Amino acid sequence: MHYYRRLFVFIFCLLAVFKTEQVVLAASPILKQSIPDKLVVLTFDDSVKSHYTVVRPLLRKYKFGATFFITEGFEFKTNKKHYMSWSEIARLYQDGFEIGNHTRSHMGLDAKHPESLKKQLAAYPEQLGAIDARCKEYGIPVPTSFAYPGNGIAAEALPLLKSLNIKFARRGGAPEYPYEKGRGVAYEPGKDHPLLLPTAGDARPDWELSDFVRAVKQAKNGRIAIIQFHGAPDLAHSWVNTPVGKFELYMKYLAENNYRVIALRDLEKYVDPNFTPRNAFDVIEERKKELAKQK
Ligand SMILES: [Zn+2]
Known part of the structure; x- marks a missing residue:
């Protein structure tokens, strides 16, 4: 009898362990480690000169990570007063920051016009490839993070971006929130597609x-706040300008309140970018319904 009792206990324990493991895995197949509260991703778009002159020293002071999304669009090639040089971009990489792809000419996707969208998608391998080539030329790793220019998204872009070796792609605060106030939701691992990561806050003047x-207080209960900045200041794009004094205040807030501030690529320490929800747009529609109820 004694033998049978021990065997029974052994089998029971084995089943219990197996079951617990299964429950944990089933609850979060995407997570590599649990998401701490106050986890913030900082992103800076459009290769603005002040990213080098103002943002860089401040982030270094606080030891914050960040992703700089580089495009050669706008007046990048001719106006070196308002846009960084590639040597300055390379320096950001050497400092430990991430260089992300924002297309060669800042080509947005126009999902409302299928003919335009078709042409834009067809141009994307060259558009991303041109930035990849520049990165190689300057000793910067080929970007695996992407930000949609003008925050324009399209379902058709997801398999294409994946085929172009992009692991994480950031969109804006829309469609959940209108563009105007720069509001948005935090990223919910498992629910949001890694190639459609929402902006929790898109800084406005x-x-x-x-x-x-x-925006950053949404970084709790397993959610991560991804913040979008342009220049601080942004002399070429006044509608997304962040005055220097305000930017300093925001960074000080993160430091004093013990936020963990990382680049977009660092999400891979926490989540598996190969895990994708069955329908990328389901969570967006759910949120839109929820937000409509609150109005
Ligand atoms: Zn942009």
């Missing part, structure tokens, strides 16, 4: 500290 705090 009239933002106050409270707007920034509203």
Whole structure:
């Protein structure tokens, strides 16, 4: 009898362990480690000169990570007063920051016009490839992070970006929120597609500290706040300008409140980018319904 009792206990324990493991795995097949509260991703778009002169020293002071999304669009090639040089971009990489792809000519995707979208998607291998080639030339690893120019998204872009070796792609605060105020939701691993990561806050000139705090405070309960900046200041794109004083205030807030500040590529330490939800747009539609109820 004694033998049978021990065998029974052994089998019971084995089943219990197996079951627990299964439950954990089933609950979060995407997670490599649990997501801490106050995890923030900083992103900076459009190769703006102040990324080098203002943002870089401040981030280094606080030891924050960040992704700089590089494009040669706008007046990048001729206006070196308002846009960084490739040597400066290479320096950002050497400092430990991530260089991401934002297409050669800042080519947005126009999902509302199928003919335009078809042409844009057809141009994407060259558009991303041109930035990849520049990175190689300057000793920067080929980007695996992407930001949609003008925050224009399309379902058809997902398999294409994957085929171009992009692991994480950031969109704007839309479609959940309208563009105007720069509001958005935090990234929910498992629900959001890694190639459609939402912006929790897209800094605007009239933002106050409270707007920034509203965005980053969403970084809790397994959610990660991805913040989008342009220049600080942005002399060429006034509608997305962040005055220097405000930017300093935002970074100080993150430091004083013990936020963990990382680049977009660093998400791979926490999540498996190969895990994708069955339908990439389901979570967006769910949120839109929820937000409509709150109105
Ligand atoms: Zn842009």
